Amino acid sequence: MxxxxxxxxxxxxxxxxxxxxxxxxxxxxxxxxxxxxxxxxxxxxxxxxxxxxxxxxxxxxxxxxxxxxxxxxxxxxxxxxxxxxxxxxxxxxxxxxxxxxxxxxxxxxxxxxxxxxxxxxxxxxxxxxxxxxxxxxxxxxxxxxxxxxxxxxIDLNIQGIDFVMTAMFVVIFLNQWFKEKRHLSSWIGLAVSVLCLIVFGPDSFLIPAMVCIIALLTFLRKPIEGGEDKV
Amino acid sequence: MTLFQQILTIAICAIGTMTTRFLPFIVFFRGEETPKYIQYLGKALPGAIFGMLIVYCLKNVSVLTYSYGLPELIGIAVTAVLHIWKRKTLLSIAAGTAVYMLLIQFVF
Known part of the structure; x- marks a missing residue:
């Protein structure tokens, strides 16, 4: 079996x-x-x-x-x-x-x-x-x-291999993008993160960014859901 | 970070992951309907999260000093254009990474 x-x-x-x-x-x-x-x-x-x-x-x-x-x-x-x-x-x-x-x-x-x-x-x-x-x-x-x-x-120069992570998220982000009817959530993720990065700096921007994303998605529920209902 | 803190960090990430994987089976084991707000977040969050993760990967890139974030920009452009064109996940990731590696090793 x-x-x-x-x-x-x-x-x-x-x-x-x-x-x-x-x-x-x-x-x-x-x-x-x-x-x-x-x-x-x-x-x-x-x-x-x-x-x-x-x-x-x-x-x-x-x-x-x-x-x-x-x-x-x-x-x-x-x-x-x-x-x-x-x-x-x-x-x-x-x-x-x-x-x-x-x-x-x-x-x-x-x-x-x-x-x-x-x-x-x-x-x-x-x-x-x-x-x-x-x-x-x-x-x-x-x-x-x-x-x-x-x-x-291996004696191979692999400097820059860490970019595979960035490339992977770019591809996952795009796959998600292709699935969405409206891209408000994706834009929120990018824009809020960039803003928080500028305001809070590289070592402490994540938590404010995550809180702002949840808050914005909650406040913008109607327009985002409205977008998903349309076929 | 000490060894203990490293083990703790990995354990926390594992616990966080298991929380998300096991939670539905614990909360909805009787087959009750998922709250609408949670269903909504499930649909809306991924786009924002992956946008955030791209920014997270690039957090230490300086656009004001040499090389002005150009290798990253070109690497992302290659990945994205190829993916929009061919939609082959592995190809896009491999090509973008290869271009970036060549750029920072030989050009910048």
């Missing part, structure tokens, strides 16, 4: 394998360039398992200790996972102990597959979800650690 589910799950994860091999290695290299040993990407990719936040965590590790900002940052960057959870409430029901791992490891990519995949009737759904989650996390952890270790050996 498990082997069958694994065989059914693996083909669905191949695109993720490609993506994670590249991003995970880049992340691993980034941790190496930032002066962190392989234990750091190993810990972060295992315990956090959320690409964007893990990149940001590296920046946090290199900045002064700021636990409240770290928690707020984690909650805000990962807030979208709450909505994945809402979408998966029924699918993950009655999965026994596996359920805890399924929820633990529900990154964007795993959610996308488990939410949309057509699972054959004769394959156990629970184990299918489980192997998709496990395979995806394995790709990520292995790539991240490999990237970090290779960074110590």
């Amino acid at each position: 498990k082997i069958k589910a694994l065989k059914a799950a693996f083909p669905h994860t191949i695109p993720i394998l490609t993506a994670f091999a590249f991003l995970g290695m880049a992340y691993g290299l980034y941790t190496r360039v930032s002066g962190l040993g392989f234990v750091y990407p190993l810990m972060m990719s295992t315990a956090i398992f959320g690409g964007s936040l893990e990149f940001v965590t590296v920046t946090m590790l290199l900045s002064p200790f700021a636990p409240v900002q770290a928690l707020l940052m984690a909650l805000l960057i990962q807030a979208r996972h709450m909505f994945y959870g809402i979408a998966m409430l029924d699918r993950y029901r009655g999965m026994g102990l596996k359920k805890y791992y399924l929820i633990f490891a529900m990154c964007d990519e795993t959610f996308s597959i488990n939410c949309t995949a057509d699972i054959p009737e004769d394959v156990d759904r629970g184990w299918f979800y489980f192997f998709v989650s496990l395979l995806n996390q394995s790709y990520w952890v292995i790539s991240a650690v490999t990237g970090n270790l290779l960074g110590g050996f």
Whole structure:
């Protein structure tokens, strides 16, 4: 039963394998360039398992200790996972102990597959979800650690590899942009952050920016929602 | 940052992540309807968050001193144009990063 589910799950994860091999290695290299040993990407990719936040965590590790900002940052960057959870409430029901791992490891990519995949009737759904989650996390952890270790050996000039994080957010931002009917929220995110950066400086602009974003989105709920209703 | 503070920072990020992943299953385990305001934030927040994250990545770029943020601007432009044109996530990220690396290693 498990082997069958694994065989059914693996083909669905191949695109993720490609993506994670590249991003995970880049992340691993980034941790190496930032002066962190392989234990750091190993810990972060295992315990956090959320690409964007893990990149940001590296920046946090290199900045002064700021636990409240770290928690707020984690909650805000990962807030979208709450909505994945809402979408998966029924699918993950009655999965026994596996359920805890399924929820633990529900990154964007795993959610996308488990939410949309057509699972054959004769394959156990629970184990299918489980192997998709496990395979995806394995790709990520292995790539991240490999990237970090290779960074110590290869004599390649990788100055500037940290830009992969900026490029990744530009692409995610655009993907989000393509999905939106109105772009008020995206503009708010950019404009408020730039303003707060100018006013508060690079080390303390995030919390004011996050508060202003939540406040503005709350005040502008009508125009933003009005935009979404129009097809 | 001390080693203990580093471990704590990683733990906090993990706890924050797990809070967002487990919360719906804890709050809505009976299948009650999600409050409208939360549903709204779920739709509206991502755009703003990713905009904020781009700015966060660029927070230490100085536009008033050499190289005036030009490598970053060009790198982002390449990433964005390629992505709007081809919509291939990995290609856009790889090309933008490669251009940026070449720029800061050989040009600026």
